[in-house]
Amino acid sequence: MSTAPTSLASTALRQSLAARLREFMPRSSVLTEEEDLRPYECDGLSAYRRLPWIVALPETVEQVGRLLRLCSEQDIPVVARGAGTGLSGGALPLEDGVLLSLAKFNRILEVDPANRTATVQPGVRNLAISEAAAPYGLYYAPDPSSQLACSIGGNVAENAGGVHCLKYGLTVHNVTGIKFMTMDGELITLGGKALDIPGYDLLALMTGSEGMLGVMVEFTVKLLPKPERAQVMLAVFDEIETAGDAVAAIIASGFLPAGLEMMDNLAIRAAEAYAKAGYPVEAAAILLCELDGTSEEVSEGIAQIRTLLLKQGAAEVRVSRDEAERLRMWAGRKAAFPAVGRLSPDYYCMDGTIPRRHLAKVLRRISDLSKEYGLAVANVFHAGDGNLHPLILYNANKPGELEKTEELGGKILEFCIEVGGTVTGEHGVGVEKIGQMCLQFTRVELEQFHALKAAFDPRGLLNPGKAVPTLSRCAEFGRMHVHGGKLVHPELERF
């Protein structure tokens, strides 16, 4: 996607807006020059790019309020941006709106060990919260792969997950307070340190709302005590479906691992070549299962799950003997995406979620589709959550291969919906999956979403074009997905 040249009228409007913004923000916090705007043209989903019209970097809540009021008065749309590590294009800028970066909101306001909470600004990095809490033996649990770089504001906006969300929940389960500004520049306080709040649950509603309802300026998050010990085991399987069934068996047995990840052969080989983690390159699949807690609890759990895995058909189960070995076992998993990236000029990372007991069935279907389309698919994912990340390998320079990839990706997500799952687990909808939302939801449900959006932002100025498709867009999308004159999903007939 390329940038349309900025018209003269638009340039004049931009200069006048910049001048107004500079009345209450330093000159250097309002960017309009192309070389300054360039770093903001995409987030982590680099396939979608657009040069922002103007970038503002306020430092105070008051500045955010004045900026929003000004934009509201002039009908100028606003896209909020955190660290820009998102994977669904949620922070893709507009060619006629303000990109509001919260990078300067980077202070940890309080760590409160007695209430086990931290109060932080949106630009604080995920890992920085745990670092600040470490002296008290506490940490912040949600751990997206990007946790070194990503900021809590984006985590809340996308309801981020991570390897440990199986046991400790998604971001929504770890936030107890939010302050946000409405598009009119009014401050709203939701929750705080107490555990329940009366009134409608706007706190959960704001979490995962992808910047569509307000601009969040402060968070109170839960801190958890660091577990005494963590240990990981690696189970080797000769068939991927046996591994899928083993995941369901572990969950059904009552254990709650801190992490439960699966990789298939293609992913294993790529990761091993890249990270030398000691993975069995002949295996059809491996499971990584981590337990944490007290020392006794971990020992007992490891012994019992080991027995269960062998009973479920694991060819071998290795248990980490020390912290170095634990980290090495994880190193392959953590490097899997870039490692797979080396196998092929391009890859497309999917993010679907399914009820866990259907893992084996969905993996089989992905394998069949991969053969049908002649495109390799590597699977590396949060098996314990049923959160799949199929990586489709392709070459964008081969004519038609991108289209074939997108079609295959669409079929995989449609199958996720068919077994009772969803089109996204932890990456959000953004611009990337807005079409699949038409499959996920009915017309009535989307209408309800739009009514809700209007209750916060009646003129649609906050992050327009993201997360929730318009009904006309779905009608368009529906037509695109007709196969042989027959619609894939009956809901589509309603559009």
Added chain:
Amino acid sequence: MSTAPTSLASTALRQSLAARLREFMPRSSVLTEEEDLRPYECDGLSAYRRLPWIVALPETVEQVGRLLRLCSEQDIPVVARGAGTGLSGGALPLEDGVLLSLAKFNRILEVDPANRTATVQPGVRNLAISEAAAPYGLYYAPDPSSQLACSIGGNVAENAGGVHCLKYGLTVHNVTGIKFMTMDGELITLGGKALDIPGYDLLALMTGSEGMLGVMVEFTVKLLPKPERAQVMLAVFDEIETAGDAVAAIIASGFLPAGLEMMDNLAIRAAEAYAKAGYPVEAAAILLCELDGTSEEVSEGIAQIRTLLLKQGAAEVRVSRDEAERLRMWAGRKAAFPAVGRLSPDYYCMDGTIPRRHLAKVLRRISDLSKEYGLAVANVFHAGDGNLHPLILYNANKPGELEKTEELGGKILEFCIEVGGTVTGEHGVGVEKIGQMCLQFTRVELEQFHALKAAFDPRGLLNPGKAVPTLSRCAEFGRMHVHGGKLVHPELERF
């Protein structure tokens, strides 16, 4: 509150509505006779009573849809009702609307041990879910005191808690799917068995929405493995503030008890006289602290918390030696409300939540206020959550004592807000605490609530007059709470 006599016009309208309803529901499922209506005149908050105009008991989703469409067309308001055990008057009927009982929606549709979920209808009793899950070693965690009688629909509508929500979360943390009908009779499906859903988090929004946004007709809830072992300890304190500080110390130490309850001397004596639980009747306060998990984990935790409690100034710590003793220790706590009820002709049960580290300060303030008003207050509550239940003892037959009690209650809730807490923990707002909502939220925040309500129910037909006060009501409430010409809370000045 008494019932206004039904006018002739209203009676005619009622008969015509009943006839329309009987076109698709059995005659016996549409009640209009006073003796049939009487059981529905209040919920668990019996101070508020009103004879319903008409009661409908549909049995199918289709019937609910037709009923709602009919009422929507005729502008007739609707109040949904579960088992009627609520404590804030949320199901108080209207004199000009339909009371929609979901009592006939009482089927457990599925228990799915592999996904650890149960799918149930709204009229299913809370405990019945755990009973159905027991053969698989699973249970449903939220356990309000009324769990024998209350139904899951009401639990979700009020976001119910319970003794174990400290460790296992409120209802909102244990529901993964909801189907509800809009006031126009359209079915909306939220979530299911997968762990995350794209789009705005309407699932959390519906939870705790007190029947204001839609009529819920089906739920998917999480099931948890039954812990191997549970053990409780009883710590005796000579000063209530020392007990309050001990609670904060346990939480700060990193332990997560399955339950952590406090009772003060008045509550201890009442409970002991009633339930013979073996409580120390001279103690200023006791803490009941339960741990669950594997056998080793529980043993280790008990030993460490025992040491901590003694260090924090506990005069004595008793540990349950077997299941019989554990149940006996809990028996006093569970009987505390009726036991306190025997001390006085009337009592008023409050429900406020505070950040846990302020427990000692708030308890001291309650004690001071109790002396100032000359009204005894017993404290029995979920200390680990910071969820207070002060019980104010009074005699409604003494002129002016009810008013004094309400004023004292209001002061306690205002102090909860002052230390960063909220006016309700787990009982909801209903009709009871609608005035305090004016203190909890600013005008902007309440306006946001009303906009949100309008996005679901633009004509305000669902449970009108509950949960969220109108701005004019707050203006009225503000005037009522002026003391010596001075407003208690600065926010009030905005009304």
